Amino acid sequence: MSELREPADRPVRLLGFWGTPENQTLPNPADLVDPGWGEAERQWVADYLEHGQIAGSWMGASRCRLCSRANGSRDLTDGYYLWPEGLAHYVLDHGVRLPAEFLNHIEQRSQALEGLERDASWWRRNAART
Template sequence: MRLIGYWAGPTAPDWPDPKNFVDATWDRHEREVIADYLRCGFIYRAFGGLSTCRFCGQQNGALELSDGVWLWPDGLAHYVDDHSVRLPVEFVDHALDYLDKLGESDRDTEWWRAQTSWRHDSQQ
């Protein structure tokens, strides 16, 4: 999996600086879609300490989230929402493509309608 959204700080001076990613002209709708996508990742792991925003000092959580391809800290949506941090095109395109595919997919309702209990067929 590919890591994104970890920033330079006192104990990590060699990570990217979030100030270099600020883009106040980023389309508001696309920015909101990406922030929502980031919030909807599944929990990959939890850490013992809280992350602090490099801009405003807000505590940003202690989780690492994923979509199965990318990994990011749960506070990354805060950077996108509140500080107009624009993530690299490769990630944005991946997220938008994933959401497009999800929106176009068919729903299989028959499988669920056929379920009658939690038991496997051989246990009934």
């Protein structure tokens, strides 16, 4: 699992937050558009991004920097990365490419989940104990 440590051992990495006129230390999504990025991979990444857990909610929706549509008001996380819920829109509808290290992370997480050893004994013992 590359260099990733368990959640809580390290800060969560921010992903997909953009610079503002007042603070240009973060990227501009227009600089990351990759018109050649295939739809199947963009859909796969967007699906992952849309299924994060809610890590925070904000008053009012943010606007897409590229088309101005209302684009979510929550932050989502997988415990390793944290992103605004509208990031899936940037990926899917604008081809804003995310770093290869993050795509590798998605692949590793998906494989790890599919490969989990399954144990039904706890469920059998505890289902009726409410």
